Amino acid sequence: FYPFIELKGSALQRGVTYGQSAAEQIDRNIKFYASVFQSSAGIDWEKAKSLAAKFLPVIQKYSPESIEEMKGIAQGSGKSFEDILTLNCRSEVIFARPDGCSFVGFLSEHGKDGHVYMGQTWDWLIPAVENVCVLKIQKEGKPDQLIAVEAGMIGGKGLNSHGIGVCLNALSVGKGKIGMPLHVLYRMILNTNKASDAIEAVAQCDRAGAGNFDIGTASDYLFALEYTPDN
Secondary structure (H helix, E strand, O other): OOOEEEEOOOHHHHHHHHHHHOHHHHHHHHHHHHHHHHHHHOOOHHHHHHHHHHHHHHHHHHOHHHHHHHHHHHHHHOOOHHHHHHHHOHHHHOOOOOOEOOEEEEOHHHOOOOOOEEEEOOOOOHHHHHHEEEEEEOOOOOOOEEEEEEOOOOOOEEEEOOOEEEEEEEOOOOOOOOOEOHHHHHHHHHOOOOHHHHHHHHHOOOEOOOEEEEEEEOOOEEEEEEEOOOO
């Protein structure tokens, strides 16, 4: 079983609860990514933190609430804000990562119970599985969210109470720019109430890298939203 953590209140309060509840997993996840960065690109954790810091202004511009939540996670887990920011920028610290994951979706006509289904493989390093948490998030003015995340990260695959679901195929063009990290974009999508708003969440911000968000709705709609920093 993965840790199941319920988060309520302000962004800072949610983060503190998250950090306290997943402190062990967050510590393990930082050590895991420190090893990944070093072995795959020769980047130590201090260098990774300096690279991640470059993304702070754009996250603050488009999603200041995300920064507050990360500050809370740091406070609750006893880690530095820079540690938590770096986890949330893990895909951008090394842009030349391999493509990965496969998605499958079924509209209501394909299922015997009339529901829309979404699922995906997670093509990533096996030790990462030990650091997964499931978050149930309730916040005023936004839909409730159920998200599978890597500990310390604020976004991941999930769905919300307005019937928006999101999965991902990782894509790499071997380069990127300073923009919104992929794991923050996850949360921006799940903050929306309808498909058109989910598209705008990705289309209207500066994007750091490339990816393919697979988005479905309870109103019987499935689509792939592929993006690069420029398109």
